[in-house]
Amino acid sequence: MPRSQRLLKLIGAAVIATVALAGCATTASGSTSGSKTLHLAYLGDIPAPDPDTAYASPELALVNGAYEGLIAYKSGVPTAQLEPVLATDWKVDSTNTVFTFNLRQGVTFHDGTPFDASAVKASFDRRTAVNQGPAYMVAGVKSVDAPTDHQVVITLKAPNSAFLAYLASPFGPKMMSPTALKAHSANNGTNYFDTHDAGTGAYEFGTFKKGTSYNLTAYPKYWGAAPKYTAIDFTVVSNISTVQLEIEGGQLDGIIGFGDKQALASYKADSTLNTYEFPSLQTPTLFLNPKSKAFTDQATRVSLLSGLDFPSIASKALGTTGKSTTEVFPPTMIDAAGDQQTIAHSASALSTLASGALSGTSLKIGYMAQSPAAQALAENIAAELNTAKISAKTISYPNGTFYSTMADPATAPDMAILSGYPDTAHPDSWARIFYTPGGGLDIFGTDVPGIQAQLDAMLVSGDPAGYSQVAHDVSASGYFYSLATVLGTAVLSKSVTGADKAWNLVVPDLLDLKLLAPKA
Amino acid sequence: MVRFIVRRFVSLVVVLFSLSVLVFVLQRVGNADPVRAYLGPNASQAAIAATRIRFGLDKPLIVQYFDYLGGLFHGDLGMSYSTRRPVAVELADKVPATLELAAWVLFFAVILAVVLAGIYTLKGPVSGVIRFVFFSFASAPSFLLATLMLLFFFKQLHWFPAVGRITDTSGGGPTGFYVLDGLLTGNLAYSLDAIQHLVLPALAASLGLGVALARVLADGLSSGMASNYARTARSLAETERSILFRHSLRNASSPALSMLGVLSGAMLSSLVVVEQIFSWNGLGQYLSTAIASADFPAVAGVSLVLGAVYVILTAIVDVVLALVDPRVKLT
Numbered sequence A: 001m002p003r004s005q006r007l008l009k010l011i012g013a014a015v016i017a018t019v020a021l022a023g024c025a026t027t028a029s030g031s032t033s034g035s036k037t038l039h040l041a042y043l044g045d046i047p048a049p050d051p052d053t054a055y056a057s058p059e060l061a062l063v064n065g066a067y068e069g070l071i072a073y074k075s076g077v078p079t080a081q082l083e084p085v086l087a088t089d090w091k092v093d094s095t096n097t098v099f100t101f102n103l104r105q106g107v108t109f110h111d112g113t114p115f116d117a118s119a120v121k122a123s124f125d126r127r128t129a130v131n132q133g134p135a136y137m138v139a140g141v142k143s144v145d146a147p148t149d150h151q152v153v154i155t156l157k158a159p160n161s162a163f164l165a166y167l168a169s170p171f172g173p174k175m176m177s178p179t180a181l182k183a184h185s186a187n188n189g190t191n192y193f194d195t196h197d198a199g200t201g202a203y204e205f206g207t208f209k210k211g212t213s214y215n216l217t218a219y220p221k222y223w224g225a226a227p228k229y230t231a232i233d234f235t236v237v238s239n240i241s242t243v244q245l246e247i248e249g250g251q252l253d254g255i256i257g258f259g260d261k262q263a264l265a266s267y268k269a270d271s272t273l274n275t276y277e278f279p280s281l282q283t284p285t286l287f288l289n290p291k292s293k294a295f296t297d298q299a300t301r302v303s304l305l306s307g308l309d310f311p312s313i314a315s316k317a318l319g320t321t322g323k324s325t326t327e328v329f330p331p332t333m334i335d336a337a338g339d340q341q342t343i344a345h346s347a348s349a350l351s352t353l354a355s356g357a358l359s360g361t362s363l364k365i366g367y368m369a370q371s372p373a374a375q376a377l378a379e380n381i382a383a384e385l386n387t388a389k390i391s392a393k394t395i396s397y398p399n400g401t402f403y404s405t406m407a408d409p410a411t412a413p414d415m416a417i418l419s420g421y422p423d424t425a426h427p428d429s430w431a432r433i434f435y436t437p438g439g440g441l442d443i444f445g446t447d448v449p450g451i452q453a454q455l456d457a458m459l460v461s462g463d464p465a466g467y468s469q470v471a472h473d474v475s476a477s478g479y480f481y482s483l484a485t486v487l488g489t490a491v492l493s494k495s496v497t498g499a500d501k502a503w504n505l506v507v508p509d510l511l512d513l514k515l516l517a518p519k520a
Numbered sequence B: 001m002v003r004f005i006v007r008r009f010v011s012l013v014v015v016l017f018s019l020s021v022l023v024f025v026l027q028r029v030g031n032a033d034p035v036r037a038y039l040g041p042n043a044s045q046a047a048i049a050a051t052r053i054r055f056g057l058d059k060p061l062i063v064q065y066f067d068y069l070g071g072l073f074h075g076d077l078g079m080s081y082s083t084r085r086p087v088a089v090e091l092a093d094k095v096p097a098t099l100e101l102a103a104w105v106l107f108f109a110v111i112l113a114v115v116l117a118g119i120y121t122l123k124g125p126v127s128g129v130i131r132f133v134f135f136s137f138a139s140a141p142s143f144l145l146a147t148l149m150l151l152f153f154f155k156q157l158h159w160f161p162a163v164g165r166i167t168d169t170s171g172g173g174p175t176g177f178y179v180l181d182g183l184l185t186g187n188l189a190y191s192l193d194a195i196q197h198l199v200l201p202a203l204a205a206s207l208g209l210g211v212a213l214a215r216v217l218a219d220g221l222s223s224g225m226a227s228n229y230a231r232t233a234r235s236l237a238e239t240e241r242s243i244l245f246r247h248s249l250r251n252a253s254s255p256a257l258s259m260l261g262v263l264s265g266a267m268l269s270s271l272v273v274v275e276q277i278f279s280w281n282g283l284g285q286y287l288s289t290a291i292a293s294a295d296f297p298a299v300a301g302v303s304l305v306l307g308a309v310y311v312i313l314t315a316i317v318d319v320v321l322a323l324v325d326p327r328v329k330l331t
Helices: A003-024 A057-066 A117-130 A133-138 A163-168 A178-183 A240-249 A261-268 A298-307 A310-321 A349-354 A372-387 A399-407 A427-435 A451-461 A466-477 B002-029 B034-039 B045-054 B061-073 B087-121 B125-139 B142-156 B178-184 B188-225 B228-235 B240-277 B283-292 B296-324
Strands: A037-043 A071-073 A082-084 A087-092 A098-103 A141-148 A151-156 A203-209 A213-218 A231-237 A254-256 A273-278 A283-288 A322-324 A362-368 A391-397 A415-420 A480-482 A484-486 A488-493
Touching: A037 A240, A057 A203, A057 A213, A057 A231, A071 A163, A082 A087, A098 A117, A117 A133, A117 A141, A117 A151, A117 A178, A133 A163, A231 A240, A240 A254, A240 A261, A240 B142, A261 A273, A261 A310, A261 A488, A283 A298, A283 A372, A283 A484, A298 A349, A298 A466, A310 A322, A310 A372, A310 A484, A362 A372, A362 A399, A372 A391, A372 A415, A372 A484, A391 A399, A399 B034, A399 B283, A427 A451, A427 A466, A451 A466, A466 A480, B002 B061, B002 B296, B034 B045, B087 B125, B087 B178, B087 B188, B087 B240, B087 B283, B087 B296, B125 B188, B142 B188, B142 B240, B178 B188, B188 B228, B188 B240, B228 B240, B240 B283, B240 B296, B283 B296
Parallel strands: A037 A231, A037 A254, A362 A391, A362 A415
Antiparallel strands: A071 A082, A087 A098, A098 A151, A141 A151, A203 A213, A213 A231, A254 A488, A273 A488, A283 A415, A283 A480, A322 A484
16 A cells, blocks of 8 residues: 555544544533532633722622622612621711721631731722722822721821722722732732732632633631632633523533623523523713714704604613613612703604704714624614714724724714713712713713812712702703613523622622522 | 745744734724723823833834834733733733644644545546535635534534633643643543544634645646656556555645645634634634734734744745655745
């Protein structure tokens, strides 16, 4: 037999053997029901779960699983309620400047270091030194004093009625072991704490394979009730279709958070799964560009907003993953009676604009590429405008260019939709960020006269009544329109219980992992 | 040979330099805001200003570029804006994943090409049907093939896994090439598990390449079987099979190998899609995330690596070509 022929036969045999061996070997399948390990999907990879840099909801699952703050928002309730965590109780002085916390005793960090007052100052100092997005929450701290090992007194540079909300936020300061911080002080430990934790939470960081999987294991000396799952594995899956196949095949127990309404509808039809839609503060907002020639006139802005049928747009765009809102602030943030949008619907407004102020105008509506809710809302708004003979088209901007494009008058569209949520449930966290030019998410830099001063005054006084005036002024300006509230979503195997009590009001796709349990 | 290596090294340097300029310029003419991506939306103006200085973004463009180039010479590809880790460290995880997949894609493609080319040279309806079926599959985009394979081999038959490179992610080996790592550490089950994960993505990416190669190879084989040397061999009582494999295949390999070198670039591009569908933690998945978040150091790092891989792949193909066909000289 010629040599080349033998070689070919050998290769052929090798391929057949390889595929046969691989195919016959057992794939990692089978239901995970009854397992003490919870298998969840991450839809795409996450940045480092460092508590002082993490600023997106997926990595917060790891951060809040392994770390705890002094206080937190109670899980599973539709209105914000503060609850004690590493502080057992607290007191705020009448000027909203001095905050006194009594600390929980008998708590240890995962490295064995006992939790005491020294950890509070060390953790605040690290957040300041790392100086990433969430650092603003401790920027106003003047001093952290420890009268005893189990009490801290935090004094602010200026009164801030939102400070407790900062501490309770899922993005808020987390307590880190002073021992670990000292041992990994180089570059503030920003590389070390990407893959190692130093918290007190019910779970510890286990094996992390960047881009592939992240594992949490139960901390055996946790001060609270022991978590029911001994381990939680997050597998990185790049697309929702594959997630669905893996859940159906039993390789995964579920996924927390995704904005795909078609996928959710498909999951709902599966009798082996529970689908969840949780209340949230996420409120997609329509921004009208004050630098757009189309919107220099307030009457035109108001007329355009009054002509759009927002309940219908929200229903078509979001399905069951969101619902229309009549309020300016996210629901429950302030009293609904003083939070109503002032612009009433007018069926004839768009046709009047089409033949009048917006005649011959072509409007561009921008949205962030990786936001399905914003995309769907933008497309439905454009459709309604085009139906009314006002030319409109949507433009998708990659996340990395969205903010800089909006800030540049030469490139910014006439309108844009941002589907955001506040860092805390305090109204200042919404209004200051979204409605003042220095806030960060006031994407066109719109400055409604008087808003900044009102917010500053209320931050000092803590009087919630003043936010009604802010809501009125924002709505009347015609620069902003709160379109809907987007619900947090989760799909979990029926073998997983506890999700209905574990959801977080502030961050839509965050569950308190220690409250999840395998079905008995 | 020395001249060949020098020429290829020079072309490698030129390709990498051109890529670095291109990616740098593209990033600058775009409206990207890396500082915002790095710090998050609610960062204070002070933090934004400090980070701009820290990344050297306050310097003139040309200085920024030469700073970047200087870093490259020291193996420093910069810090990823979105993951906040050194790009070189990130690529050290991703490159083996993509190269391992690419190697299997090429392996499957070559095997498929040889088998199909052999079948194409046969007469009769079976050959025509097979040609039609494979041509149809090869016409489909790789994402569709990948999805079909997932539905059939994962969902229906449960033969192969849908996600990732390995079941037990806690393990690992010295090279990052999981099949090889299993063999090196004597863990055959690990290698088999890695192969299981490789089969579907490699098949999805190799089908189009294999069918294209098969057509070139089959044409070469047909003309080879009708050539003077085949007639001479027949007159010397060589069998048809012997003429096909000993003479025709070798002669027909040259154009097929040349085409393989050209198609390698397209293959690397198609891996970006395939990696997304199979959640393959390689350069493709990394690149798509980096582009969305305007992560210039990450995009540039991947571009440079892919450029280098392409130049090296074509060099390897040229060497193989010279080994197969003595008429080809390495210059």
